[in-house]
Amino acid sequence: MYIGYLAIVLHGHLPYIHHPEAPEMLEERWLFEALTECYLPLLDVFESMQKDKVPYRLTISLSPTLITMLTDQILQERYVRHLEKSIELAVLEQERLQNAPQYQPLSVYYLKKLTELKKQYERYNGNLINPFKQLQQQGCLELITTCATHGFLPLMNCRSSWRAQIQTALELYTSYFDQPPTGMWLPECAYTPGLDELLREYQVRYFFVDSHGIYNSRPTSLFGTFAPVCTSAGVAAFGRDPESSRQVWDRHSGYPGDPIYREFYRDIGYDLPLDYIGPYLPGNNIRVDTGLKYHRITGSGPDKQPYQPDLARERAAEHAKDFVQRRCEQLEKAGRQMHRQPLVLAPYDAELFGHWWFEGPDWLNFLCREAANSGSVRMVTPAEYLKAYPNNQVVELPMCSWGAGGYNQFWLNPSTDWIYKHLHHAEEKMTELADGHWNARELEARCLNQAARELLLAQSSDWPFIIHSGTAVEYAKQRFINHIGRFNALARMAGTGIIQIDLLEEIEARSKFLPDIDYHVFCSSDMVGRPSTARASYRILMLSWEYPPQTVGGLARHVHDLSCSLAALGDEVHVITCPVSSRGIYSLYRGVHVHRIRPELLTSNDFMNWVGQMNNGMAELAGKLVEVFGPFDLVHAHDWLVVEASKQICDQMKLPLVATIHATEYGRNHGLHTDLQKHIHSLEQELTEQATLLIGCSRYMCQEIARLFKQSTDKIAVIPNGVDPKNILPDREKLLSRSGRDKNILFLGRLVPEKGVQILIEALPTIIQKAGPVKLYIAGKGPYQQELAEQAKSLGVADQVHFVGFVNDEDRNKLLDQCDVAVIPSLYEPFGIVALEAMAAGLPVVVSDTGGLHDVIEHGIDGYCVPPGDAAMLAHYITELINNPELAQHFTRQAKRNVAVKFNWRQIASDTLKVYAKAIAISALN
């Protein structure tokens, strides 16, 4: 009777060491030693069990760099030479030790072992991927992979880097094994929230974390590490079992420290005189391990007894038996508190087996056979366990890794912290280049592809690991610097378009890694647009009381741009909106069907009645549209004015409703002071309750909606507003620093207290005092204008303040063109689209640090954020930008880039489609 499962996972990885430029490289021996001591012996064990029909199951992770090196012809040839050299040394050793009876059998043992390895390697034609692949096909092994260069994901700065590390790895794996892996080994088991979403996107079903990742999850995991958990993105995370881990890993109490086992740190490469051993060492004189080790651990002292392979093998068998026995006890105990069969997950570095723990492969051999005979512990792979138990507890996993200390400190510490500035700069540069060179061809594409390779290679977690470990430090440092240096050279060439072919070819010749890489993998957004969860096309009904050319606030522009972008992604979008004299009742523009209710329906002079008439008109029109165009998939409502129509249409047609809350009545007025405000609030409440899912334009707005209307934040998606830079004409960079004239400050928006123009006028005298003559242009109108004019007068700045009135797009562009700094001094601002428009126009911005503006501006990087209501601070930062045009130019360059990346409509439409797909799925469930 089986009482539980055991999953053993071996992770195989080595950094990419490839030096065609040199005849021999010391660090290549890392691969050779791993082949001789670990991978070939492990394959031998696997094949022997397969031959004996032992029903074993093991999971092996092979890193893309390891796979590449295992199949590299130069390295294969060099390994054969290395192996031949080792055999030659073993022969020599036999002679040397013929009069040393305690050691002589060992030299025979090594010679036999090495000769057999050579035969084995030749049987594989030097390619270890084939036998691994075969064992996977036979159902003994589950092969998975890790990130492209084993990059430490939590310390990367750009999501595009995660994407590049994961996607290129999956592509490489698939090209070798004809199918994508079911799971992934996160480098160093390093996880950070958000990674799961990307893994889900790539259909990776599981990954591994260290024990504390599971223990410290929110909520607490019920089964600890005895069952996987499921992240909110739906990816399974298996936690390392600490007990089985300790038994194998622990230096003192673990099996590998047994006195009978072979001593790793006594090697003839160090022990014998150079004139004898020199020819077998790199450069004839660099002391390294030869693999010929004649002693057992014996004890902690320096005196070591001769190694006895037979005794060690017996001990490995005992240890395997003990391991299985302990797992049985552990599983039995755990199973009592679970309503399913528990799992012990035991992940190890593959190189522990054979390289660090010489008897490891033997131990594994005995272990699998013991488990097969036990009848109580069943070996399993993670995918098999998930097949048996697909339902797992949903938890939020915290950041964690399996490195010393459990987090990031092994890779980020005073010995390695200097690398991240360069890595992050390269990540951002690569993404910018990929975004900006969508259609690169030939040389330019080659240059960008090679830049992508160099960046990936620089990201390898091995460099900081080696630097911090203190061995081979110089090699790791120079490798890191070379990859960053080459990246910078390539980025410069791609950026300027002046490509030195000889330099490009030289760099290409160094790294044959990822030959098929496509630099687009570093693009900042999906670019493809349609999310995988969305159907090929939806028929969407948009309800908005205003739509261009009718624009009051930012709503009309928003609904317009969103509708056009959705149409561009293949959706059929119908907008129902109010009439406007210059437009007919139907128009089709940029793929968007715009239907306007008949003006004669809107007769009331009573506001609420008028709103009622509009809603009735919308509901009536929707019914007619269905007759003409067919049924809708979903209704998307914008703000409370359309709540009644949304309700009627969704009830009648049984449709899911997505509602975007652009602003709230409560927020606009800092409370509900009048009956009308309370009424509007109640309609907003109704809309949030009616909606299947809600959209808010900023984190601030999401929290406000959740708080005011008592909605769960799970129901609210944050999707920012966007700008279409094409609509913002002026390119200000060329207009920079027009000296000799007054500087102009621009405010765009409604003239109401919440927009904070009064703070800006209050700041004006100080600005004039510190920055010289300035003019303030106030574009927009509202009931507050008179008061503002009086304020300017009383402060003595009336001549400097110009009320421009309401501006259309064209006038707005002119103003953006003429001004030197845009100021958004709002006291309440759910999003702040004006800030984006100014940024897109290349105008430096100073904004209030409030509401959605907080998400838009990065203070000191692409603009300044000022505490709301603080006129002195506002004056300070406006003055800074006016007095330091070069700094302002820095900001505008960064701002333009941020706008293009974070607030582009294609991305917003894609994110909106995800919400639609989810709403439709929820609606189907009910």
Next chain:
Amino acid sequence: MLCSIDRMELPQWYDENKMVLMVVTPHTVFLYWELAFSQWKAVAGHQLIVRLFALAPEQQPTEQPRLVTSAVLPVATENWYFNDLPADSQYQADMGWEQDGVFYSLIKSNSVSVPPAEPLGVAGEAQWQSVKLGQLPKNIASTTSKPDITVKEILNQMSFYMGIHKTTS
């Protein structure tokens, strides 16, 4: 030329304004920065100070960030470790100078969440993967009475709806 690509060097600086906060452990964060040349000019020799703030938890967004610690930077410093911090919190750093008791912030970092250092202690309600979103709240009809107000009054009182007359005219 052949050898130069094997002996590359790192650039001294990238001439950009940048400040990055990174998680080291649940109790330590690392901050590095670079200021553009034009920013240095604007700094004009002021003594720079870095400050670390704890941000309000997501559930209480209205709370102001709380100053955790600050440090006067020795000349030529380009990074800083903040140690002994409470775990399971969100942090953000900024840098600037002080004059007459007023702090002028030059640049702010990204914000980071340091993970919890220990288990939650109490078991929460367990959710399982198959439980997707559960039952959604049904609509509750609003009972608030409609106020009596004209479009004109709206225009005077509620500037947000300005322009509405254009639609109706």
